[in-house]
Amino acid sequence: MNILVIGSGGREHALCWAIAKSPECGTLYCAPGNGGIAEVAECVALSAHDFDAIVNFVREKDIGFVVIGPEDPLVKGLVDRLDAEGIASFGPTAKAALLEGSKGFTKDLCAEYGIPTAAYGRFSDADAAKAFIAAHGVPIVVKADGLAAGKGVIIAMTMQEAETAIDAIFGGRFGEAGAEVVVEEFLEGEEASFFALCDGTHVRPLVAAQDHKRVFDNDEGPNTGGMGAYSPAPVLTPDLTAQVMKEIIEPTVRAMRDKGTPYKGVLYAGLMITKSGPQLIEYNARFGDPETQVLMMRLASDVLPVLRACHDGTLDKAEIDWKDEVALTVVMAAAGYPGDYRKNTEIKGLKQAGALENVQIFHAGTKAEAGRIYATGGRVLNVTATGATTAQAQARAYEAIAKIDWREGFCRRDIGYRAIERETQGA
Ligand code: AMP
Ligand code: GLY
Numbered sequence: 001m002n003i004l005v006i007g008s009g010g011r012e013h014a015l016c017w018a019i020a021k022s023p024e025c026g027t028l029y030c031a032p033g034n035g036g037i038a039e040v041a042e043c044v045a046l047s048a049h050d051f052d053a054i055v056n057f058v059r060e061k062d063i064g065f066v067v068i069g070p071e072d073p074l075v076k077g078l079v080d081r082l083d084a085e086g087i088a089s090f091g092p093t094a095k096a097a098l099l100e101g102s103k104g105f106t107k108d109l110c111a112e113y114g115i116p117t118a119a120y121g122r123f124s125d126a127d128a129a130k131a132f133i134a135a136h137g138v139p140i141v142v143k144a145d146g147l148a149a150g151k152g153v154i155i156a157m158t159m160q161e162a163e164t165a166i167d168a169i170f171g172g173r174f175g176e177a178g179a180e181v182v183v184e185e186f187l188e189g190e191e192a193s194f195f196a197l198c199d200g201t202h203v204r205p206l207v208a209a210q211d212h213k214r215v216f217d218n219d220e221g222p223n224t225g226g227m228g229a230y231s232p233a234p235v236l237t238p239d240l241t242a243q244v245m246k247e248i249i250e251p252t253v254r255a256m257r258d259k260g261t262p263y264k265g266v267l268y269a270g271l272m273i274t275k276s277g278p279q280l281i282e283y284n285a286r287f288g289d290p291e292t293q294v295l296m297m298r299l300a301s302d303v304l305p306v307l308r309a310c311h312d313g314t315l316d317k318a319e320i321d322w323k324d325e326v327a328l329t330v331v332m333a334a335a336g337y338p339g340d341y342r343k344n345t346e347i348k349g350l351k352q353a354g355a356l357e358n359v360q361i362f363h364a365g366t367k368a369e370a371g372r373i374y375a376t377g378g379r380v381l382n383v384t385a386t387g388a389t390t391a392q393a394q395a396r397a398y399e400a401i402a403k404i405d406w407r408e409g410f411c412r413r414d415i416g417y418r419a420i421e422r423e424t425q426g427a
Contacts, residue, residue, distance in 0.1 A: 002026040002062055003304070005041065006048050006078070007069025008034050010331075010364035010382040011289035014296040015067060015303070016041045017360065022304035029061065035373045036363025048073040051081045058087050065089065065308060071286045074265075075101035075147060090307045092285050095261040099252070100285040103182045104145045110280060113251045117280040120184035126170045129181050133162045139186040144169050146177030150225055155186065187281065189274035190418070192233045193291045194241075196249045196269070197306065199315035200262030203253045205245055207298060207322055208233040209291040210418065215338060217414045224338045225379055228415030230328040230390055231294040234422045235273050244271065244278050252283070264310050290329050293362050293382045297327035328393035328416050329384040330401060331364070332409045337378035345408040347373045347381070353403040358386045358396055380409060390419040 003025055005016050013036050020028050020040040031054070033043030046053050048070065058066065066082055066089040068074055077094035091097075098105045110117040118141070123129035133140055133156075142165040144152035152174050156162035162183075169178035191213075195206040209231035215221040236244070248269060256263040268284040268291075287295070296303070300321040309318040334341035347366065350373060354361045362384060365377020383400050387393035394416045401411060 001064035003028050003065050003067065004054075004058060004061075004063045005030045005067045005069060006054070006073060008032050008037070009069065009289050010362040010379065011287050011292040012069040013037045013040075013362040013364070013382075014293040015069065015287070017362070018296040018299060018303040019067070022302045024302070024304050027061070029057075029063065031057070034363045034376070035366035035368035036361065038368050048078070049076065051078055054078070055081065055085050055087070058082075058085075063087075065304075065311075067091075067307060069286060071097065071100050071147060071284060074285050088308070088311050090310055091265040092263050093261065096256055096263045096265075097285040098261075099256070099263070099267070099283040101147060102145055103143050103282065104180055106283050107182055107184070109252065109255055113255045115248055115251050115280060116277065118185040118187050120182055123181045123183065124179065126166050129166045129183055130163055132183050133159065133166070136183075136185070138162060141184045141186055142166060142169065143182045143184070144174040144178040145180035145182060146174070148174040148177045150223070152177060153223075187272040187274055187279055189272045189279075190235050191281070192236050192271045192273060193229070193288050194236065194244055194249070194269040194271050195288070195291070195295065196245070196267045197310050197315055197320075198253050198263045198265065198267055199310045199313045200257065200264050201313060202315040203245075203249060203267075204315055204318065204320060205241060205249070206266075206295060206320070207231050208236040208241065209288065209294055210235070211288065211291055212412060212415055215333075215412075217412050222338055224333075226288070226290050227331045227333070227412045228329055229288070229290045229294050230326060230393065230416045230419055231291070231298055232326065234419050240273065240278060244269070248278065248280050266310075289364075290331055290382050293329045293384050294327035297360060297384055297386055298323050298325065323386070325386045325388060326390045326393045326419075327384060327386045328390060328397055329362070329382045330397045330411050330415045331379050332381040332383060332401065332404065332406065332411045333379050334375050334377070335408050335410055341378055342408055343376055344374050345406065347375055347409070348405040349403045353383065353400040356385075356396065356400050356403075359400045360384045361400070375406070375408065383411075389423055390416045391423060394420065
């Protein structure tokens, strides 16, 4: 069967890499793809927003299944359109993707179904939001309701910061995404990324991962899309995993079905593991980036039948097995990221680095030109390695990075430190 993957990041490279290994995969296409994806799939210059062009391409190339990576086309209804055309795909419909597309929608659903999450208020005017903040005090968290490319969350440590955030959001900083604001209680604890697959009725947990969101070592500096990740996440013990499924994931899937908008695809729960148990920070309607890179390294089963089972409603029968090893990925980003950075700088040494045993390099923002690779984005490479322990996987990933010659790039040097601390304590 011919497959089309939509997206251009490290997540999509990892998905393409895993799908290409499937005996069921015919020709694999990726739109628009990147310089690394081009090694495992045929990249096509299609925009994720041009639904007509996608449908035409699917017909022309006899594509049997479409896998959608990023949230934007999901929230805008690409799956609805493909459903209407009789084209099978992986991902939720627009109404189901509201779990990511509207933070207010998700908070209300949590309130209605008793799902543990931070106390909150929803506001469409600044005065009411400020009154709520004054009543609750700081620290407090201010969020634009809609999609804001991961930038719509402000953790306010002072009243001044909270009020400035309210004014900025209602002043249009995030466009339409900021027409409404959610203000919520600040949760303390350790974060983890939890993934579950859903077919509308059945739900199966995948493994958990942890991400490093801050740009600099020791989790300092501004938030980013993620500077590195590893799986498993030792903070999520088997007991906690069972609790997350029972108290958070399963009630959500039931709620979506009750509302007549069953959820299909991957449900990615951002969790805070607090003293009083796991709480939902937010949902994403897609795979995490860079978490998918470590998930795909650990997946022992063929990914394609699993993704298709989410569409077909047969997830209860799908085979989902994992390798008993740690995978860790380090993001190499362009100097300056998450602020301004230079583009089109050349990266060398990728072949030598990728040739190391247990190493895979996924490209997040590159292009290939005349046999050379150039950086085109903020997050550029995901240098990923496996090992028996987090410490081993980490050492191998940094060994690979040492072989990469890219002066304009940088990475964190401490990816996985929490898991390594736990390993050391447990030893
Ligand atoms: P989000 O885009 O909702 O994932 O938020 C981005 C980051 O902000 C999260 O990964 C957390 O680190 C932080 N965050 C969001 N909501 C809260 C909260 N209620 N309490 C503490 N930290 C939060
Ligand atoms: N790693 C964070 C995200 O995918 O949103």
